[in-house]
Amino acid sequence: MNLFFREMKAARKSLILWCIGSFLMAASGMAKFEGLDSTGESLQQLVSTMPRSLQAVMGTGSLDLSTAVGYYGILFTYLLLMAAIHSLMLGAGIIAKEERGKTAEFLLSKPISRSRIMTAKLAAALVNVLIFNLVTFVFSVISVAKFAKTEDSISDLSLLMTGMFLVQLMFLAAGSGIAASGKKPKRAVSMGTALLLAAYILSIAIDLSQKLEFLQYLTPFKYFEAKRVLIDGGLDPVFILLSIGIVFILTIVAYISFNKRDIQV
Amino acid sequence: MNVIELKNLTKMYGKSRGIRNISFNVEEGEIFGFIGPNGAGKSTTIRTMLSLIYPTSGSALIFGKDSVKFAPEIKREIGYLPSEVFYYDNMKVKDLLKYSASFYKKDCSHRISQLSKMLDLDLNKKIDDLSFGNKKKVGIVQGLLHEPKLIILDEPTSGLDPLMQQKFFDLLKEENKKGTTILFSSHILSEVQKMCDRVAIIKEGELVKVEKISTLKENNHKRFKLETKMPVSQGFFQMDGVQNLEVKDQITSFLYSGNINSVLEKLTQLELTNLWIEEPDLEEIFLHYYEKENEDEYFSP
Numbered sequence: 001m002n003l004f005f006r007e008m009k010a011a012r013k014s015l016i017l018w019c020i021g022s023f024l025m026a027a028s029g030m031a032k033f034e035g036l037d038s039t040g041e042s043l044q045q046l047v048s049t050m051p052r053s054l055q056a057v058m059g060t061g062s063l064d065l066s067t068a069v070g071y072y073g074i075l076f077t078y079l080l081l082m083a084a085i086h087s088l089m090l091g092a093g094i095i096a097k098e099e100r101g102k103t104a105e106f107l108l109s110k111p112i113s114r115s116r117i118m119t120a121k122l123a124a125a126l127v128n129v130l131i132f133n134l135v136t137f138v139f140s141v142i143s144v145a146k147f148a149k150t151e152d153s154i155s156d157l158s159l160l161m162t163g164m165f166l167v168q169l170m171f172l173a174a175g176s177g178i179a180a181s182g183k184k185p186k187r188a189v190s191m192g193t194a195l196l197l198a199a200y201i202l203s204i205a206i207d208l209s210q211k212l213e214f215l216q217y218l219t220p221f222k223y224f225e226a227k228r229v230l231i232d233g234g235l236d237p238v239f240i241l242l243s244i245g246i247v248f249i250l251t252i253v254a255y256i257s258f259n260k261r262d263i264q265v
Numbered sequence: 266m267n268v269i270e271l272k273n274l275t276k277m278y279g280k281s282r283g284i285r286n287i288s289f290n291v292e293e294g295e296i297f298g299f300i301g302p303n304g305a306g307k308s309t310t311i312r313t314m315l316s317l318i319y320p321t322s323g324s325a326l327i328f329g330k331d332s333v334k335f336a337p338e339i340k341r342e343i344g345y346l347p348s349e350v351f352y353y354d355n356m357k358v359k360d361l362l363k364y365s366a367s368f369y370k371k372d373c374s375h376r377i378s379q380l381s382k383m384l385d386l387d388l389n390k391k392i393d394d395l396s397f398g399n400k401k402k403v404g405i406v407q408g409l410l411h412e413p414k415l416i417i418l419d420e421p422t423s424g425l426d427p428l429m430q431q432k433f434f435d436l437l438k439e440e441n442k443k444g445t446t447i448l449f450s451s452h453i454l455s456e457v458q459k460m461c462d463r464v465a466i467i468k469e470g471e472l473v474k475v476e477k478i479s480t481l482k483e484n485n486h487k488r489f490k491l492e493t494k495m496p497v498s499q500g501f502f503q504m505d506g507v508q509n510l511e512v513k514d515q516i517t518s519f520l521y522s523g524n525i526n527s528v529l530e531k532l533t534q535l536e537l538t539n540l541w542i543e544e545p546d547l548e549e550i551f552l553h554y555y556e557k558e559n560e561d562e563y564f565s566p
Contacts, residue, residue, distance in 0.1 A: 101351060101353070103353055104317070105312075105351075110365070111338070111368055113337045
């Protein structure tokens, strides 16, 4: 438990900053809705006349922009991206930092197994990710409720946040997997970020061209995107299972490779 | 009882670096020196013993248990001072030591205050603000606070001033009296000579020799220096036991091991103007081990 609390304390400052970021994103994004709201239906018409590629880049797709939740759907894409970056950096950093900061010799000479180190660190990262998710949920509910007319936004938002949580878990597991198995833990964060950007760009490419739709399984950003969740009114069970599978496998990879490899000092 | 038992311990990284077939035992209650130049493989051996890295082949037994399989259990009784000490940013000395203590299932607070008082370490300072020597002290306290049965020190004295080194050595000797085994790695011979009972010499990843310090210093090695009227011919001292022969005009010097009478017999054939026979220091013997190794390499086909 000492290691868990140590990690919680070490991550505290960055978590607060990320939460402030989430607040700014939700608040400022929804504030723009206020300005657009007065034009109402016409915005929806305007967007639908835009070229498909522009819509894809903006992330509007088939979202109903006349409702607060629909508009929030655009914002969600960016919140999801933020959450993914946070999770990935946390997952990679929490494992790699001991070797990067040369504290690995200190920690590894203590009577604690590598698996337990991993567990304590992942548990701390999980709590951080969960806090970020809940904070984002609260900010989202408040800022959407401010502009929502009649619709019930909480159930939609909690669906979106559940999806976001699964995406967070995937990137957390990916980050720690990369850091635990890589020969160069110092580069884990940058390698993970490259992977994340590739996944994000792929998700935009899929929006641009329907021919690429079969690739949607490769990028977690497509699994629970707002337009899908809000229109279906639920999370796709295929993607839920896929997410759980990915998290499971990556976590096992992280444990096994961290136990097997030499610590870089 | 052997506290450390290395059996053909081998760790290869890539082609050149690493250690090959290191075998030696360290007995309980011993202060064991582990010596060799920088990059010889001392740290690699130690890190393998602590299973920070895993052996390519061979094994290390600590307290009779495999160092990889029983790693967490073994480490309960090991105190380790790494050669370079780095600690978490933004932590006070006090917090780091408490954190370190929290891994052991005993109350170490008394010991922490005792050790830091002895080493003159300010517990309320931030580690970032400490000098290199003071960081080293944090490392020492961190390694000793749980009263381990085996203390492993990797180049422990760098950065400590002579007075502090002496305090540190006294501390180690005190621990040793209580029965603690100490593995002391260093490239500085004089400190090993001062502290250790036995020493393992390592060079380019291979064990050169394990020897008692007393044997190393035993009288079978003498440094001869003589001044003659005429320069001694190069071939004159071609005999068993003569090493490091140097002839500089009237001054001839060499290291001799073997029957003292046969060399004296030789000396009587010369017209001497002066003669010194001295005990060589460990450094010289040590260098001589290295040079002998090189000669062997020359002569091998």
